[in-house]
Amino acid sequence: MNKKLLIAAVGAALVAGPMLAAHAAPTVYGKFNVGIAAVDNGNSANGDTLGVTDDSSRLGVKGSEDLGGGLKAVYGMELLYDVDDNTGVSGAGRSVSVGLQGSWGTFRAGHYQTYYKKIQFPAEIMGDSIADWSTNGWQGDSRIPNAIGYQSPTWSGFTFGVESSRGETGLSTESNPTTIAASFTSGPFYIGVGFEDRDNQGATGLDKTNKVVATFDIDAFKIVAAMQTQDALGGSTEVDTTVLGGQYSFGNNAVMVTFAQHDSSVANADCDQTSVGFAHKLSKLTTVRAIYSSIDNESAAVCQGRMIGAASLGLGAPTAGSDPSGFQAQIVLNF
Template identity: 25%
Template sequence: MKKSLIALAVVGAFTSSAFAEGSNVQLYGIIDLGVTHFTGLQPSSGTGTVSSTGLDSGGQSSSRIGLKGSEDLGGGLKAIFQAETGFCAAGTNQNGVGTSGYCSGGGFMQRTSIVGLTGGFGTVVAGRMNTPLWNSELAADPFGGGLTGNIDNISNLTFANVKRANQTVAYVSPDLMGFTGTAVYSFAPTSAPVNLAQGGSTTRAWELNGGYSNGPIFASLDYLRVTNFNGTPNSSTGDAAKHWQVTGGYDFGIAKVTGLYQNLKIDSFSGDRTVWMLGATVPVGAGAVLASYGQVKNTLGADTGNDTAKQYAIGYTYSLSKRTNLYTSYAHISNDTNTNLAVGDSSTGNVGVNGQSSSGFALGIRHKF
């Protein structure tokens, strides 16, 4: 009880001045714990495959805690902020994350950390944030980037590590009859160190996103370019990575059907990496059945003819209340000879074995506050 009172006092001290000036601050979070079982994973040494069973933090959504709020500056202008950190509700996950990490985000308050202004002109924010590319992907994925069937298992965004970006400034236009536009520039999107004294070049990124959401329809088109992608600049090409993505969906009432297509090219490699997915969300009682099928073909560097992986997944979520739900899911990935993708959940980064299939099952509970 004393610890609870102390915690409330700390939060109250932090927010009291903000409330006094016409602001509002919200403490929020998610605690997600589930039992997971994965097969077809890469062993730490030797050959073959291994299986893993344990209690994971973040089966459906990464466990997190954050603060967000706004201050009314008058004339329709508001200051906004958000600071969010991941945490390992199970102490550590099966892949070892958690002993000195945060299970998601990469560090303290590194899931999201932004401040900005919003008004009739739109919204301008700066800090560390999700790329619009990832937000669009999550909207198209029936599993929302979580559970064992999530699109991140095969996504180009996971492959190229462009789900979040550091040192980022973003502008989001006002909503115009369902249409919005987003422009993003990152001075150093990754955390890779650069030695300028040795002729290194800082990685930069810029992104354009156009989206439409009105009634049962949503769609988005996205282009992201990351310079100096491999950290060793190529004098002739700059070694840029170029991402294209198209997403869309329609809610028929009895089912919501979604789709996604991604294409990634890197200047210093021939070929490309393409991903597509079809998904469905079907309301059933107090929950919903989730299903998807996706495929990735990676010909970056060379087209060997054995470079495709396929994933199918099915799951079910059941709402106990507006904030608490139960979930279960199953997913399977089949790998060609030269692909090694593995099934994982929202916080478990598993690695597979070339030519070997991988499967995963999850059963858990998620609570939002």
Template identity: 30%
Template sequence: MNKKLIALAVAGAVAAPAVMAENSVTLYGQARVGLEQIKANSTDTAASISKTRVADWTSRLGFKGQEELGGGMKAVWQVEQAVKLDDGTSGTFASRNSFIGLAGGFGAVKLGRHDTPYKLTGDLTSGMVGSADINGAKGLMHRADRRADNAVWYESPSMGGFTASVMYATAENKEPANATDKAIDTSLWSANAVFKGNMFEGGIGYVHHEDAGLDFVGIKESTVNGTTVKQRVGADVKADAFIGFAAVKFGPAKITTALEHTEEKRPAAGANSSFKRKRDSWMLGATYDIGAVQLRAAYVEARKLKSASFETTDDTGAKQFMIGAGYAFSKRTEAMAFFTKIDNQKNAAFDFDTNSLGVKAGQDPQAFGVGLRHKF
């Protein structure tokens, strides 16, 4: 009897890895929280900002898995959500990259909610987190960042270090704002091509948004030749963004540079005046490893608007710099510190993309932060 039990136990132990390989589920995530001291100078339209805060730096919790289907094909899925460890006001379930798809030697086809290929083109943060992260719609770089809803996309396999992807997001919620307005089309498409090698990384990305301006929010009123002009932001605005990056590694050092070009345009329609605007941004970042310590620095500049509309383009640029360091206790746990400052010209209101302050034009926010990150 004992011999039979031992034989069954051995058989089960041998079979278990095979079962797990065919159908696996993984719990994963990242806890990132810091203590920040924030300041922003006063302007004619806003009070000074000065506060200390415990800030969540995009913590997340996810589940992912796969099932082997045979013939080299497998089903893949992921459900990921933001978790706010500072105050518990987390978003909805599946608020981050969440999808289901099929993968194999051909690459992968997926459906769901996900970062656009444009957003995934290049890690330009140089290890910065929290208020020091330069990427995002409110920041100075990667300003066309979106996590697209109702999307379908293709990811190629790696071919000698080269990968490519293309995405289309449908306008599933295309509805008029009211009985007289035109429906806003929220569709987009995006693509990228990236190379990753031992010493060099580089890539290009593109995204096109229907009815999704990058700088205007809500209703904008302006006076043109004594007449008040109202613009309903979003309707008929076509936005295009291009980004390219290159990174070189040599020894313990890594240098990254990137260029971004954004364009927005809309024809005149009813009470809405036409406009066409462009902006260029660039960044330079570096990291240097000394044992368990990584030194980090980055500089980014958003140049002034170029506009063929009534709006002012003078003094609409901004600059941001960051310095920081990380200390790796292990592969999973790291302590971090940084200092960053945004220098807005008088008609610019760039903000921290993570935990933004709501600064007014001309305000110059700055932050010092220390915190911890743990991956699991």
């Protein structure tokens, strides 16, 4: 080969290498969470069914671009896919955001999970199933639209995040919710605390929420606890929640149990949810789970959790005072 051509080729490779590294290909990821569930909504008519369920199967892409000087552009986009109904890809309810990241933390904007939501993840030992306790009046479990937020780096186990969602109406009734949350991890101990101010401009409705979540690992045991208190305007309904649970792991298996108590400000509208489950890891990416969950409603309560509707089952809501229950077998595959 001509020496000049060889030198040019080597030079081009040296220049292109950093450019290709800076423009790294995005990471494609996803999750299948499909099961079979037998659920009884507690009603005398249209009371039970057996069917295929899908609990938040998803497809996502994420990545970053090195902008130099320790600065990165970061992005992510997640799409929901209902495997049960094969209804196609939908962005509804999932996260999409873009932002800048440095040694000082990350600023981002879009529609995404707040850090207030994320702090409860370590305690969700049976999340995305009929046993998911972050329902029945639990607040702050959704992604927020029109969000602007910041998340700090981790300093000796401590992290915090703050987000604000803009109403964008320009009206005097516009509400601009703000959340702030922090977490701390030290060895086997984890705690997360959060506060949400909904900036409610109406005469009634939920206004402020406080949340504490903790986990503690003792050898093969994991203990989880969560508590949320709410403030409402004008005597509106509020639900305060307490959760206790535990997990025992052995080999590729785990046994789980949770109890969630939801206390409503409405008379005789409290409900409790008790759940037990077994999980077995078939591989690093694939897990099978068997879960039973039961809800005890007081005479005016209609709690249903994820057993009805959200799990792709078409059962009607329970009548006041009836007690839904169900069994679900799932295969959860992450890629």
